[in-house]
Amino acid sequence: MDRPLVLRGGTVVDAVGRRRADVLVRDGRIAAVGPDLARAGAEAGADVVDASGSYVVPGGIDVHTHLALPVGAVTSADDFESGTVAAACGGTTCVVDFAGAGREPWEEALATWHGRARGRAVVDYGFHLTITELPERLDDAVRRFERFVEEGVTSVKLYMAYPDRLMVDDETLGRALAASRLTGVRVCVHAEDGTTVEALAAAALAAGRTGPEAVPSVRPPSVEASAVRRVGELALAQGAWLYVVHLSSAAGLEAVRAARARGADIHAETCPHYLHLDQSHLEAGEQDFVCAPPLREAADRAALWQALGAGDVEVVGTDHCPFTTADRRRGTAGGAWADFRQIPGGLSGVETRLSLVYQGVLDGRLTLEQWVEVTSGAPARLFGLDHVKGAVQPGLDADLVVFDPSATRRLDAVRLHSRCDHSAYEGLQVAGWPALTLSRGRVVARDGEPADVEPGRGHYVRRAPLRR
CATH class of the missing domain: 3.20.20.140 (Metal-dependent hydrolases)
Known part of the structure; x- marks a missing residue:
């Protein structure tokens, strides 16, 4: 089981709007979103990630x-x-x-x-x-x-x-x-x-x-x-x-x-x-x-x-x-x-x-x-995923991105991770890139590079039919 994690001090953005808040992750899900969760999380043995200056988004x-x-x-x-x-x-x-x-x-x-x-x-x-x-x-x-x-x-x-x-x-x-x-x-x-x-x-x-x-x-x-x-x-x-x-x-x-x-x-x-x-x-x-x-x-x-x-x-x-x-x-x-x-x-x-x-x-x-x-x-x-994904809300999967608006990246094929040998955006430099990507609470990418990736850890998600 992955250790609890607190994303501290970021600006959370989703359909609710934007707000300064910490995000507590436990057992692969979002456990809480609110102010000053880092202290409680640290007392519970959680790892703490400083997300200040970044956006925390689904x-x-x-x-x-x-x-x-x-x-x-x-x-x-x-x-x-x-x-x-x-x-x-x-x-x-x-x-x-x-x-x-x-x-x-x-x-x-x-x-x-x-x-x-x-x-x-x-x-x-x-x-x-x-x-x-x-x-x-x-x-x-x-x-x-x-x-x-x-x-x-x-x-x-x-x-x-x-x-x-x-x-x-x-x-x-x-x-x-x-x-x-x-x-x-x-x-x-x-x-x-x-x-x-x-x-x-x-x-x-x-x-x-x-x-x-x-x-x-x-x-x-x-x-x-x-x-x-x-x-x-x-x-x-x-x-x-x-x-x-x-x-x-x-x-x-x-x-x-x-x-x-x-x-x-x-x-x-x-x-x-x-x-x-x-x-x-x-x-x-x-x-x-x-x-x-x-x-x-x-x-x-x-x-x-x-x-x-x-x-x-x-x-x-x-x-x-x-x-x-x-x-x-x-x-x-x-x-x-x-x-x-x-x-x-x-x-x-x-x-x-x-x-x-x-x-x-x-x-x-x-x-x-x-x-x-x-x-x-x-x-x-x-597409019938909002019961598990798509927002920074307690109870949903901890699929989260700490997005650094100050990061820059050239979209050259040699810097990307597709097996394609060319990029349609070759030479284009963009502003803003993920500093951290979490999949069900586990860090899978850091600063745009693979982190603790584990082939086969990705789950098949059963989606809900359309609700009228």
Whole structure:
């Protein structure tokens, strides 16, 4: 059993607000939050950490990762060990990964992902399930979703893109939303109009545009916006909860707002790369910046920052799915990619998310409370984790970060802990970095470096269904 610990003299920040307080940790949970707990803790034999000058915040929760994900001939660079070590070093103490790589049965997908995580994860984790089909009878679809809940999986992801392997039709989407309403299983969507993307891709290839520079025109903001409008109408018709992953554009954002104004219960997530990077990298033909949706323009970045501050976008996840440079060059078919369709897409982000979003606080775009909300509080609340994580409150898991606002760090690959050999933010220096990361009371990272990490100590977290 780990010794009791007191975080002394920091500024505690969560949904309650900000306040100067000590935090007492005992048996892996937050035992008390209040003034002058260090004296009582020291008398009980607790270790004391001086957190003065720092923020004490709930550990980050990244609800969008793809660890050890096979994509054709290649696999994402981080497995559950390296990915969760990187997460801990950057202040994230729980990840929710997408189980399922295609059209395998859901039982097989879940068993495979449990096998990949068990004995390797350093911090806690949960799973969404990627689904590409549902029984045609609603009663049978409901029973399947009830099985998911029994397994502690209370969210699914459906794709509106990639017709060759992942895309579902509107009937399946509608049935999933209806089953969601009856079971509390949350429906998440990858919102791009796959049919239009395929037509644009064919036109690009016919014109001889085969490299990464073609990706923005093949997957323009209009395909995101049209997909959001379509699925928003389906959610409204079913009276169901809906979550749009990795929102990337001002056009997509306006579609979310319009659906919400019509009464849809719609929620949205964006990613750090859509807040900090732009499509100039793709225009330069840099394959290592390929992702879907693609990087956008400065106006889209500004719109997404504004939406975070306004609460219209509630979560920043990472879509952490990096590939090494060699695997990018190999392509999903192996050998070498022939055109942009075979470049494995995805960027690294699980370690840099908290600090990259914190730059919005420094720029005046977010308050401290909003920073904590979009990186921990809202992910916990929206995805059935708030009974154990997401706030600095007695009784919750002691997933805590002592965040030093005076620390600086260059986001170079050699200083980060992903197994990816490059960083999309190479050369960028950020202000603010975790001085200490606790996972259920144990220090797992110190000053951005692994501390008492123990592969396999990360627990699978059974998440709660949606409460109406």
